[in-house]
Amino acid sequence: MSEQIEISDEPLTIETVLDQIPAWKGRVTRFSPVGGGISNSNWRVWITGEPKSFFVKIPGRGTEMFINRAVALEASLKAEAAGIGPRVHQLQAPQGVEIIEFVEGYRTASNRDFLRPSVRGAVVEAYQKLHACTPLSQTKTVFDMIEEHLEQIAKVSAAMPDATAGLITAYRQARQALEASGLDFVPCFNDPMPGNFLLDPNDHLVLIDYEYSSNNDRCYDLGAWSTEMFFDEAIEAALIEAYFGKFDQRMMNRMTVYKALADIKWTLWSMLQNKISLLEFDFSKYGLWKLLRARSIIERADWQVTLSKL
Structure with missing residues (x-):
């Protein structure tokens, strides 16, 4: 037991x-x-x-x-x-x-704000600065987060949708491929919901809420941010070029895989929160949305090809 x-x-x-x-x-x-x-x-x-x-x-x-x-x-x-x-x-x-x-003169960003190149550029610059910091005392990959949530969900007997089993199978495949390719650990933000980005009228950016931060693969930060903002492939390609200095298809593939893993992580987090949190929020609905978005990636015809080119 x-x-x-x-x-x-x-x-x-x-x-x-x-x-x-x-x-x-x-x-x-x-x-x-x-x-x-x-x-x-x-x-x-x-x-x-x-x-x-x-x-x-x-x-x-x-x-x-x-x-x-x-x-x-x-x-x-x-x-x-x-x-x-x-x-x-x-x-x-x-x-x-x-x-x-309290950050005066700034407002929380919305998904619409990230349609502007100036805002995306500010985030890329902020991520580059964070990733250039000395390592944190904790290394916690998205793999660690997912495994942690699976264990916690079992311990508190939280309900999970039937479709979760397929996500976990895909996660284990992706983990094996990413670990075989090598991980690039840097201090990562790990929590790019729009409200954690503050903007002033000139699109100057302040990044808040570091409670999920850890040393993680830098492409996880890029992938988690991309999926949260629903970026299309053209924007993702531009982000890769802006962050790394040139476009790299391998980095694009890593971003894609981490997009799916980020949504799997937050699916599980939502099911756990639905069981334990006292906040008035529909965690079940939030988690199902994340689950469906993860499936939209891992059920693509080119998923296995993407895993082979990391």
């Missing part, structure tokens, strides 16, 4: 968190929720005597199963130093709570 996972039913409230930050004792002016997140509870907080407000992230129920908060902090600090992430405030706070400077 597999070991059961214990998950707290009493997540931290914003009031409890603020009461446990000594530097802010008696100085909280107001706070308001920040929407858009599907892992945690996010808040904007105003403090007396501080010129700028703060963004406070409270870990969602069960997220310790797949998020290493120490590595997330490490990645956030590297991103700040590289000029692509917001200022990090390392205040004494309850375990896992993240505090950064």
Whole structure:
């Protein structure tokens, strides 16, 4: 019998968190929720005597199963130093709570924004800077993420669609092909949902939310971003050229395979979240969408050819 996972039913409230930050004792002016997140509870907080407000992230129920908060902090600090992430405030706070400077004058991006070459170019530049950082303390490939979720899903008895079995077979094939070709580990973002990209009116970019970051194959970051934004092949070819300095069909193939693996990873994550999360979000529907998108790649006639040319 597999070991059961214990998950707290009493997540931290914003009031409890603020009461446990000594530097802010008696100085909280107001706070308001920040929407858009599907892992945690996010808040904007105003403090007396501080010129700028703060963004406070409270870990969602069960997220310790797949998020290493120490590595997330490490990645956030590297991103700040590289000029692509917001200022990090390392205040004494309850375990896992993240505090950064609220980024004023910027808005969250939408998929439509990434149709503009200027925005795509800004992301490529940000990824190049992140990937050039010194390694993180944790190496966690998409293979590790998928295996982790499969184990967790079994332990909490989360439901999975019947079609998932076919995805796992395809994943194991892809893993074998990628590992045989060699992996190029760099610090990766790993979580390119549109809301994690902030834009100002001039398309200057700030990259936020590094909680899924790890050392991973650099092409995973490119593939996960591409599938999240529904890029077509012409845009993908341009991204390969912009990132690597020239077009390379092998890198294009790796991006394609990682697109499918990213959607498999997030399919499994969604099924796990559907079982454990207290957030008001339709994780089941989200996961099925990811599942169908993964199938649209692995069921293509050229899938096996792509795997043979990595």
